[in-house]
Amino acid sequence: MKEDRSISENPLKVNRRHFFSQLSVGIGSLALGSLLIPDLFKGSPQTLESRALGIPHFAPKAKRVIYLFQSGAPSQLESFDYKPTLVNRMGEDLPESIRNGQRLTGMTSDQDKFPLMPSAAKFAQHGKSGAWVSEYFPYIAKIVDEICIVRSMHTEAINHDPAITFFQTGSQQSGRPSMGSWMSYGLGSENQNLPSFVVLTSRGKGNSQGLYSKLWSSGFLDSKHQGVLLRSGKDPVLYLNDPEGISRSDKRHLLDHVSSLNKIHHVETGDDEIESRIAQYEMAYRMQMSVPDVMDIKKEPESIIKLYGEDSQVPGTYAANCLQARRLAENGVRFIQLYHQGWDQHGNLPNEMAGQAKDVDQASAALILDLKQRGMLEDTLVIWGGEFGRTNYCQGNFDPKNYGRDHHPRAFSIWMAGGGIKPGITFGETDEFGYNIVENPVHINDFHATIMNNLGLDHEQLIFKYQGRRFRLTDVAGNVVKDILA
């Protein structure tokens, strides 16, 4: 268990193609040798196959990620992307030159008109950086100098499932490993007593979209990299605790015996998943001790509870999950994925969004402050955002007090903090309609590449070969967004 199973393939299992590729590299580099490559003695970059896993490629800025996913897609126009033009041109039809052929969802594609709708929330500039934040997020507004707002995210997907799958796995189609699994695969575990990828969910009162375990699946990676969903309440991990009457030493005997049987089976079949299974039984055994300890927020002082808001005392709320996320980060969990459902405001947006914002605003900001005072913002990357944006035109009845917005993939806002991201900046810009990006676009692939970069991973080098094809989180695209790096 102790050993770092860094591609522990049988060294003799070298296939023909591998053999030839190694051979050609060997001969080629010898031939080119001293004459043509003056840097020969500086050592060549490692070949892919020889890179050890579980270790960053280069010294990292961040060691872990807390991803505050706002499921359903919060509107950028009522949060961080201030567009006064929409006030002046309220009710006017979205010009075709701006829409420029953008496909629409079935929910608004049959609308006769696309009347522009301004934000019901008032905006103001905050902090030394003067970032625009809406009145729905008064607490985040107080910490804008700690965060980097990216207003130029874009995606290809226009529906929730492909969009959220894209964000989580780098592909719109399901089946690829989640980004948390990739990080666990690339960086290994920081604490052997907890999973390296943990998921916490909460739900607001707004219109919700489904969440499903495929979003934190390890796909074709070893199943030990799968996200572990921690539930609120007495049993954070189902079936983790022993049945009544089983002592811990009985459990130990049981595990030892099962493990010896499994090892025999492994020798017979050579199936690596058996080793994973053995490791997971052991992990679960240790988690029986570690999980209750981490999940017990009663140890937190009152001032911290209050910082995150009173909700943080109620298990299963977003605020409680944020506090939990900090505790998990302190205990060496690599990737802590939160989901807060309820951001899908096709109608009744002002009311619902204010409610959703109230759920997450204070706790998100408190998390930043709390991490900062613990010096954890220096090596923890926090991300806040949804799967796409929302249209600048009104969906349904045109009522400035009660309107809706449809899905919009071309431009939306997220924010990031800590972990090597430049604080106190707003990056990227959309046009005056808030519809298209005019400056510094950031695609999801770029977003992934940047996160990996800060974790010390080269997104072009973390590769898993499966069914004859090499896979990356960023697949064949992605550029690190250097301008937002600290």
Add this chain to the structure above:
Amino acid sequence: MTKKNSSLWIDYVIFGLTVFLVFCLVFESFIDPPSLVAWLGRWHPLILHFPIVLLLMAAAIGLFNQIVPKLLLTIATLSALVTAITGFFLGTESVPKGDLLFWHQWMGAGVAILAVLWYWVSTNHLQQTYLVKGIQLVLITLIGFTGHYGGMITHGEDFLALPKIKKLEKIPENPLIYQHVVHRVLDNNCIGCHNPNKTKGGLLMTSIGELVKGGESGPALVIGDPDNSELVRRLHLPMKDEEHMPPDGKKPLSVNEIQILERWIALGASDTLKLSHLDNSEPLAGMVIKMMDTGAKNSWSKLPKVADSTLQNLASDYITIKRIASNSPALSISVYLPPEYDPKNITDLKRVANNIVELDLSGIPIGEKEMDLVAMCKNLEWLEIDKTPVTDTEIKKLIGITGLRVLKAYETDISDESVAVLKDFKGLKSLYVWETQISDMGLLELKEAIPNLHIDSGIDPELKIEFIAKDTIVNSIQ
């Protein structure tokens, strides 16, 4: 008959080439070779390996009193001549010639002519005379020197020098911006091709004066005006551009290095400016500090090697040992509280103490023994001892860990007594000391002692009150 003819023919070729070489050398200043001929010169680095091997071999055979095969000597001589001639053409490309090239050229020509002499002597059946022995000895020496000078031209004068202390040298605490930062960047990246011996484009980069004077493309540096400085323009060209510097195949400058050069030029390209003269708001200060930090990262490569097996032996379910990056000897260690705590697991880490640069002991009930281990980690940069029972006594053990950058000691009982110790950590960047016994006076004292230190004494009280007070949000549906 035919044999005789062919050897005569070869004699003529050798004679012709020799005459041509001598002619070239004598009338060097009048020769402006056409481009095709100059291109032939580019083959010099390839061909030159033949005469080195063949002549050395022939000379060695001769010195061991063996008969030198005629064919070997013929080929060796021919290749020496061709090498010298191509070398001459290659040399015409770089004007003016530096000292290195001057000596390389004349010694190279000397090798060729000596070889011809030997060839001539041996065709006249004078194999075993002292004259031949003398020629052979001189040839061996001359080849050695010629090769060495040639190597210095292509690889740089210090290519064979012992590993340099200069580049590893740390930037001093308060560096002179030109001497310790700008010149260092130029020295590492540019001066290899822009020095008195190898002056590409006629540009010397060894001093500010030379930069202002410039080369064939005009002044490289316009004081106060980075946008019109040729140096900066070329650094910013796309990598594929012919004129981009450093040229294709050489490591480009980092963004930070380019920014430093630009800002330094904009500020007047002074050679007396020091880091301490710069305001904190001046961007150059930040860039230079960043560069000094990266310098520190490079120093990790000097740490002793440590085997994976050692790490596996020391690691456990509750002690995670990671390399900072793959192949790096620098270690990051996190300790978690096991059900039964035993200090020995931590004190065992002394085997790798010199490799530890990050150590997380937060929340562990550590005492003096464990702190003795910490004290052994001389290369420590990041230490977390928050939420531990450490006191001032334990903090005193940290004296001597000069490289400490981050120290987390919040929620401990340390007091103003520790301030006296902490004051000496001049490299400290972040210090987390809320919920300790350290007084405001103590913090102030620290702040004065280490101006660049960020002291975190908890969340800003005013901000905290706003969070803890009643929620302010309106319009919510409930």
